[in-house]
Amino acid sequence: MKKTYRSLAAGLLLLSAALPVAALAHPPIAADAAAANFEQDRADILAMAGNYRVSFNMQESTRWDPNYEVLEPKRSGGNEVVRVIEDTGRKIVLQHMLVITGDDDKSMIIKHWRQDWEYEPARVLVYSDRNTWTWEDVPEKMRTGRWSQTVYQVDDSPRYAGWGQYETQGGVRRWRSNWTWRPLARRDAVRNPVYDRYLSINRHQPSPDGWVHWQDNTKMGIKDGKLVPIVQEYVLNTYIKYDQYDVKAADDYWAATKGYWAAVRAEWDRVAATKGGIAIQEEAQTGTVISGRLLDMANEIQDKTLTTAKAIEEAKKLIETNTRKL
Template sequence: MLKTPSRLAIAACFALACVASPALADGPIADRGEAVEKAHFQKDRETILAMAGDYKVRFDMQESTPWMEGYEPLDRKLSGGYESVRVIEDTGTKIVLQHLLVVGPEGEEFVIKHWRQDWEYEPEKILAYTGPNTWEWKEMPERLRNGRWSQTVYQVDDSPRYAGWGEWQDSQGIRRWRSNWTTRPLARRDAVRNPIYDRYEGINRHQLTPTGWIHWQDNTKMMPDAGAEDGLKPVVQEYVLNTYNAFDGYNTGAADAYWAATKTYWDAVRDKWDEVAEANGGITIEEEAETGTVISGRLLTIGTELQEGQIAEDAAIAEARALIEQATAPGAARSATEPAGQSDY
């Protein structure tokens, strides 16, 4: 005769499942042997590089479950556009993808430098968002590095936005990457509303599709709460699905022309941000809801002026480096708790 488990045993089983499952999902990857590891690494690289191309993009954002009594979720927001994604660095273990928005009517197109994603294989540390105006180096646990890639996302001016790490896996015939839980500053769509929440705690997924790829975000919008264990409490859940479908029926040459004219300038900007992060153990800089960092608007304008021949390259680089140096100097950033953002995505 089968013995019926007690309520206590059932409760213990459920408790163990709730605790163990996420830990197992993010547990160490056992050594699979040199040949298998190399095969996985090459397949990972091919998948990341496959995200480069020209796309028609659809951005679908939807608040869903309120976690706070009385909170009314926002209406669904849809937008889109044309975006070219280019590989601007590939060292083997590091791949950098630059996104370039092409906007405007035919014959009058102009380019907006958009977000950037850096993929790094088995990194020792990541530059993570830790609160208003602040990003800090966080060690990636050594036992979890094997076989994993970090993804660091940067804002339109190449300042950091968020970082996470995860493993590329095949399941149900689909190639997927899922991040650990990552903290992010608010996007512009939320920051400009001066909401009660001031950050996202989210999981990011990247998946290839037959026509391109998707970036899926599962975000919990959080607000400060001195009474909570970690100083934060959830407000509402949000699901974001960014769909990139291969499409070249727009002026893709505008993106390449912009990058050809500004590449050296943006290389220098990235180098300066890296220099500051290494010297200071991270980056602290004031942000604005509308634009991201307080120097974002000028850094982007310099790029446009450079493309149009209104400023010399050496002068553009010198001004950009000085702006970053001044804006990240100790005491330059206020201790405000107002939310910050950059793009709607």
């Protein structure tokens, strides 16, 4: 029996030694390796742009709180257009737009989430507590060759951010974030659950048909003044290339409103830079208390009932007056 155990242990040691280093740890990336991978990284990020049929699959799995009742899996989906709205080389910005076709065959556009990718960032804007996003330094030795992804809500206020590297393991290409905090998604926030935030790892992977977005969420709640895990959730969002819907409606919306949204993004950036981050009241349905008005003004611009200049003026006032200094 002892001989069997020794043989098994020796085999496991040999297996561990044969594994690539990246499978065991994520050390700093050498400058020459980073330079060699830069263009492939960019190509993988840019490849997320396109026209898609997307499915959203969410499933709570393991409960960490014995008194918690696990939710039934949730499935939804739709048609989504993703456009590159900025590319400076070291920064790529992707805007998502949902296209919904009504019973009258008319298309309605919902400005969806936005993702900003930045190469070798010094800091990222992270969710740190209720209603609060603060700047967090990326460890200096971990910047080389890595990209941050910052995800924004429908009104361009921040949602969550993380950093990581693109790598290939087992023949599969992927980017994986560090552990990050994020506020509740609308599907949870509207239910007023016992948890109030997620601790998550985020993964993006290109596929022959499009790309996939994995999320591993530990739903956390406060008990006796301490954050504790409540339940684990796994989210898989699958983007399949598809254009048999009114793609033009999304492009028309963006053509009419892109100047307005550029000014909104700039104002959020200004506030984050001058106030030490973003502090604004969250709202379950739309993300922030000003989100509804910011989105309505974009629709009014497209309908030509409000000028872009007037909308920008009101948006700046809303963002300034509803945020506080940290």
